[in-house]
Amino acid sequence: MARDKGERHWLAVGLPEQARALSALLEAERDAAEITTVAPNLVPGMLQTTAYARAILGAGGVPEHEVEPRVRVRVGRREVLRDQNPPRLTTMIGEGALRRLVGGRKVMAHQLRTLLDIAALPVVDLRIVPFTADWAPDLEGMFDMFAFRDDREPVVHLENRRSALVLHEPDDVEAYRAAADIVMSVAMSPEASAGLIADVAESLEGTS
Known part of the structure; x- marks a missing residue:
């Protein structure tokens, strides 16, 4: 994701460019000291299980x-x-992403259990933005x-x-940094987020 000299932004459009875009994303994830993700509707790609990712891509x-x-x-990301x-x-996920049955109940329950495992890693701060939250840029x-x-x-x-x-422009990046701060302000704590994820997973596992 390095910017070419004189290039303000980098845009990849259409399927032929997606390989280049993915390569740049993987490089950024490998080289990053900090990653902040805001995902209102889906589990972020880096945190997806095989079955969940297959349901989306398929x-x-x-x-x-x-x-x-x-x-x-x-999945390897x-x-x-x-x-x-x-x-x-730091990842902030909308409550709707927990409740949307991507791939069906079994796939979704496993995805939520995987989120709990990931949230337990010492380098991860995972928070849910609840349906009851006020407006935020997510x-x-x-x-x-x-x-x-x-x-x-x-x-x-x-x-x-x-x-x-x-x-790449500092003003643009700062605008999104401020947006992430606002989303964080309406998100649940990591502990409350884990509790909600576990509750939704249990409800799915208890459904035949």
Whole structure:
């Protein structure tokens, strides 16, 4: 995600550019000292289980022969959290992402149990934004922010169905940093978040 000289932002549009965008995202995750993710509607890609990722990619217009390779890459992304020098991950997930039955009840219950395991890692601060929260910028969509170990400036990564945008300009990055602070202010504590995730998982596991 390094910015080319004279290039203010980097935009990848369409399926042919997605490989380049994914490569840049993986590089950013490997090199980051801190990652902040705001995800109102879906579990963030780095935290997805195999079945959850497969359900999304399989129904999302990805060519059939590319689904499994992409699933493996997506699920493998969270291995950086167990590296010798892992990044600090702060992730704020909307309550709706816990309750949307992506892949069905069994898939979703396993995904929620996986979130609890990830939340227990010492480098992870995982919080849920409840339905009862006031307005916050998470309602505007998902974003990732990366602060690096070296002298690279922080960047913001935005992604939708067929495109990705990386913002480098300090004013843009600061706007998203402020947005993340607002989302954090309406999110539940890590302990309360874990309790809610466990409650939803138990309700799914108790449903035949």
